[in-house]
Amino acid sequence: MDRAEQRARLITARDAGRVGCRSCGLVAPLGQRRCTRCGAALQSRDTQSLQKVWAWWMAGLITYIPANIYPMLRSTELFRTTESTIVGGVVDLIHYGDYAVAAIVFVASIVIPIGKFGAIAWLALILGRPHAQDTHRLHRVYEVVEFIGRWSMIDVFVVAILSALVQFETFATINPGIAAISFAVSVIFTMLSAQSFDSRLIWDRLKEGTPA
Amino acid sequence: MSGRRQTIACPICDTMYQVDDEIAVRDTRCIRCGHRLTFGRRGAIARVVGLAMTSAILMGLAMFLPFLNLTSGRNTVSASLVEVVGGFADGLMVPLAFAVFGFILVLPLTRFVLLIFALGPVAAARPAFPGAALALRWAIVLKPWAMAEVFMIGVAVALIKLSGLATIGMGSAFWVLCAVVLITAYQETFMCRHTLWTELNSARA
Numbered sequence: 001m002d003r004a005e006q007r008a009r010l011i012t013a014r015d016a017g018r019v020g021c022r023s024c025g026l027v028a029p030l031g032q033r034r035c036t037r038c039g040a041a042l043q044s045r046d047t048q049s050l051q052k053v054w055a056w057w058m059a060g061l062i063t064y065i066p067a068n069i070y071p072m073l074r075s076t077e078l079f080r081t082t083e084s085t086i087v088g089g090v091v092d093l094i095h096y097g098d099y100a101v102a103a104i105v106f107v108a109s110i111v112i113p114i115g116k117f118g119a120i121a122w123l124a125l126i127l128g129r130p131h132a133q134d135t136h137r138l139h140r141v142y143e144v145v146e147f148i149g150r151w152s153m154i155d156v157f158v159v160a161i162l163s164a165l166v167q168f169e170t171f172a173t174i175n176p177g178i179a180a181i182s183f184a185v186s187v188i189f190t191m192l193s194a195q196s197f198d199s200r201l202i203w204d205r206l207k208e209g210t211p212a
Numbered sequence: 213m214s215g216r217r218q219t220i221a222c223p224i225c226d227t228m229y230q231v232d233d234e235i236a237v238r239d240t241r242c243i244r245c246g247h248r249l250t251f252g253r254r255g256a257i258a259r260v261v262g263l264a265m266t267s268a269i270l271m272g273l274a275m276f277l278p279f280l281n282l283t284s285g286r287n288t289v290s291a292s293l294v295e296v297v298g299g300f301a302d303g304l305m306v307p308l309a310f311a312v313f314g315f316i317l318v319l320p321l322t323r324f325v326l327l328i329f330a331l332g333p334v335a336a337a338r339p340a341f342p343g344a345a346l347a348l349r350w351a352i353v354l355k356p357w358a359m360a361e362v363f364m365i366g367v368a369v370a371l372i373k374l375s376g377l378a379t380i381g382m383g384s385a386f387w388v389l390c391a392v393v394l395i396t397a398y399q400e401t402f403m404c405r406h407t408l409w410t411e412l413n414s415a416r417a
Contacts, residue, residue, distance in 0.1 A: 010227045010243060010244055011227070011228055012221070012225070012226040012227050012228060013221035013226050013227075013228045014226055015228075016228055018219075018221075018228070019221075020220070020221020020222070020223065020226055020228065021221070021223075022223040023223070023349050023352065023405075024349075024405060024406075024409040025220040025221060025222070025223055025249070025405060025406060025409070026218065026219075026220060026221075026409070027219040027220060027221050027228060037345070037409055037413050038345045038348065038349050038409055039345045039346055039349065040349055093373070098372055098373075101369050101372045101373070104365070104369060105369060135244075135245070136245075136246070139224070139225075139245050139246075146356070149356070150356055150357075150359055150362055151362055151365075153315065153359055153362050153363075153366070154362055154365050154366045154369065155366075156308070156311075156312070156366075157312065157316070157359075157362065157363045157365075157366025157367070158366045158369045158370045158373070160296075160297065160308065160309070160366075161296060161366060161367055161370040162370050162373060162374065163305075164291070164295070164296045164297065164298075165280065165282060165291065165296065165370070165374060165380070166374070175305070176305050176308060180305075180308055181305075181307065181308050184308060184311055191356065191357075195356070199223075199224045199225065199245075200224070200225055200226045202225065202245075203225045203244065203245070204226075
């Protein structure tokens with residue numbers, strides 16, 4: 001039996017009138033509320049999945065705006081206070097010649113969040129109706145988005161460590177700005193958005209006749 | 213043990229499989245989406261529990277040992293991880309301090325404790341504690357929210373940013389936390405959900 005033939009014989013738990021546990025994998029009869037093995041709530045398909053995705057996505061986008069407008073860091077040196085935003089911090093690093101660190105911060109705080117907003121919206125739009133996309137590609141995008149989200153927190157941690165360490169100094173202080181909180185909240189919202197996807201939609205919404 | 217069959221569904225794409233024990237001791241992947249269904253490593257439970265205990269103990273040490281040493285002029289100050297995170301906890305920034313504290317210390321530590329609680333008795337061939345299933349489920353749910361490794365990159369970036377201002381040395385807790393990150397990554401390679409749940413279930417019955 002070759003792979004294509006093998007694939008054609010696959011049936012899902014829903015096809016078989018049953019429901020698979022997403023936590024431990026055990027299959028239960030349809031209509032059972034909780035998994036007997038791990039106790040997780042059972043749901044054949046999360047029909048509200050895309051609504052949740054969009055809701056968290058919008059919340060994340062809204063909090064991402066103040067995160068970029070307001071200062072991430074407020075540093076005071078001899079009575080002079082300077083404020084720097086996320087982009088400003090990256091520009092400063094380039095100015096001091098720390099190109100590698102500038103690249104890390106740029107990727108973690110700008111490229112990943114914006115890329116993630118785009119990728120989640122793209123997936124949610126495609127999965128909103130029957131699609132003829134390559135399921136493997138959709139699945140890969142979904143996995144990357146889920147994996148990469150937490151790495152955006154780097155900048156929040158940097159701000160935390162900087163402000164804590166510099167408190168031990170006498171001539172300078174660094175305080176986190178309001179953008180640090182907005183950014184942290186934005187990262188949390190987009191992580192929740194990615195987790196709200198019901199990955200089974202990728203295969204459910206495949207148009208008939210498209211090779212899986 | 214041979215001949216035991218279980219019906220499982222792929223958590224990613226819902227394809228259903230009949231898995232018997234002979235297959236579950238090997239690596240298996242879902243034919244349709246490629247999700248790993250079983251890692252099939254024998255002794256996975258004992259390793260997960262052992263590594264979680266190691267991490268938990270190291271994490272406890274890392275909290276109170278000096279994390280960073282700051283030298284400017286003739287003054288040297290060392291700050292523990294708790295001091296580093298709690299250092300800016302005033303006014304508006306209290307929620308931020310709580311979040312950072314939770315992500316880098318509380319949640320990773322909680323995961324280790326949950327894993328030890330759920331799987332420790334199984335590894336020791338004793339009946340599982342009541343609530344073990346709930347504990348294991350939460351240990352899996354919390355995984356993306358435990359961010360010790362992200363924090364370590366943040367520390368590296370902060371050190372480079374501060375390098376002009378003062379001389380900063382890494383304290384022992386810094387290296388201990390590095391070890392925790394590596395051990396946790398190694399432990400995750402043994403986290404075969406199918407094996408963990410099957411073993412836990414037979415220890416409960």
